[in-house]
Amino acid sequence: MAFEESIKKASIQSYEGSRKGDTEEEIKEIQNYIRNAKIVVPNKNGIKVEVINEVLKRFKIPPAEHLDVNTNYADFSRTPAISKAKIAIDQSDADLVIARGRLGIPGSGSFLVFMDNKSRILTAASSPSHIIHKQSLEKTVYRETLDALKKVGFKEEM
Amino acid sequence: MAFEESIKKASIQSYEGSRKGDTEEEIKEIQNYIRNAKIVVPNKNGIKVEVINEVLKRFKIPPAEHLDVNTNYADFSRTPAISKAKIAIDQSDADLVIARGRLGIPGSGSFLVFMDNKSRILTAASSPSHIIHKQSLEKTVYRETLDALKKVGFKEEM
Ligand SMILES: Cc1c(O)nc(CC(=O)O)c(C)c1O
Numbered sequence: 001m002a003f004e005e006s007i008k009k010a011s012i013q014s015y016e017g018s019r020k021g022d023t024e025e026e027i028k029e030i031q032n033y034i035r036n037a038k039i040v041v042p043n044k045n046g047i048k049v050e051v052i053n054e055v056l057k058r059f060k061i062p063p064a065e066h067l068d069v070n071t072n073y074a075d076f077s078r079t080p081a082i083s084k085a086k087i088a089i090d091q092s093d094a095d096l097v098i099a100r101g102r103l104g105i106p107g108s109g110s111f112l113v114f115m116d117n118k119s120r121i122l123t124a125a126s127s128p129s130h131i132i133h134k135q136s137l138e139k140t141v142y143r144e145t146l147d148a149l150k151k152v153g154f155k156e157e158m
Numbered sequence: 159m160a161f162e163e164s165i166k167k168a169s170i171q172s173y174e175g176s177r178k179g180d181t182e183e184e185i186k187e188i189q190n191y192i193r194n195a196k197i198v199v200p201n202k203n204g205i206k207v208e209v210i211n212e213v214l215k216r217f218k219i220p221p222a223e224h225l226d227v228n229t230n231y232a233d234f235s236r237t238p239a240i241s242k243a244k245i246a247i248d249q250s251d252a253d254l255v256i257a258r259g260r261l262g263i264p265g266s267g268s269f270l271v272f273m274d275n276k277s278r279i280l281t282a283a284s285s286p287s288h289i290i291h292k293q294s295l296e297k298t299v300y301r302e303t304l305d306a307l308k309k310v311g312f313k314e315e316m
């Protein structure tokens with residue numbers, strides 16, 4: 001029962017036309033879920049997980065584990081990063097998946113998404129393609145993870 | 159025939175395990191599509207369109223038109239901003255929709271997406287919720303549009 005209550009409330013507000021955007025309470029709920037989740041990162045190698053864990057540590061969030069699943073099929077979908085996260089949800093008992101892949105069509109750059117175990121998107125961040133920004137994969141994944149956490153109100157002094 | 163060729167090529171690369179990320183060519187294809195598209199922005203009011211057009215002008219992209227469609231249903235989906243874009247695609251003859259809405263669950267902040275007339279995602283950008291960053295809607299939409307265009311390699315001097 002993490003988000004059902006806030007989704008139900010927000011849906012009623014949207015339906016009635018009274019929705020004024022996200023609330024402090026909803027954001028706190030997301031932070032709370034992330035703090036208490038068993039986290040996995042689907043990936044071919046462990047590099048991304050290490051980088052992500054460096055960022056999680058900055059916010060005192062417990063580390064993620066590497067999940068060894070084949071996510072090649074995700075690139076055939078309309079939203080590869082989101083599909084990769086769903087594949088990981090379906091093949092692990094994690095509460096939270098942090099997946100990274102292409103945002104949309106080839107050329108659309110990268111997307112890093114936090115997804116809960118019901119396949120719902122909690123937060124995300126994106127970067128241009130490698131050939132545009134020319135930074136290392138490590139630096140890019142670090143920045144994206146940081147952006148995604150800041151997006152839902154995580155602050156370093158917490 | 160804008161993206162079919164690059165999607166086919168990238169899919170083969172992904173299948174064979176030789177995909178090394180986005181290519182210059184794919185990005186140029188996206189830029190080219192955006193430059194020559196009839197663009198609409200679904201929205202209740204015209205404010206967002208004006209702001210988006212200010213940014214498009216900086217890159218010499220022709221202005222978008224306001225599209226008056228009811229997108230309230232989008233907030234009931236798992237990805238409200240993406241659903242909003244699809245609703246607009248289905249109810250207009252535009253080549254490109256720029257839609258803005260919530261990224262995921264309540265609290266997950268905003269997402270601005272560029273979608274082609276086959277519902278494919280070309281680029282996107284996101285911001286934290288209003289109550290976190292406390293900037294005006296105009297400033298936020300301006301920044302998101304700029305980010306989304308820079309993500310696919312648009313530069314001011316072009
Ligand atoms: C398969 C794949 C792809 O084609 N493009 C990207 C974006 C990039 O090049 O930065 C990514 C992250 C990816 O996993």
Ligand SMILES: Cc1c(O)nc(CC(=O)O)c(C)c1O
Pocket residue numbers: 010019020021022233258259260261264265266267268269286287288289
């Ligand atoms: C309906 C809706 C919603 O609930 N939350 C947001 C994110 C925010 O508050 O910044 C947006 C953009 C929105 O359109």
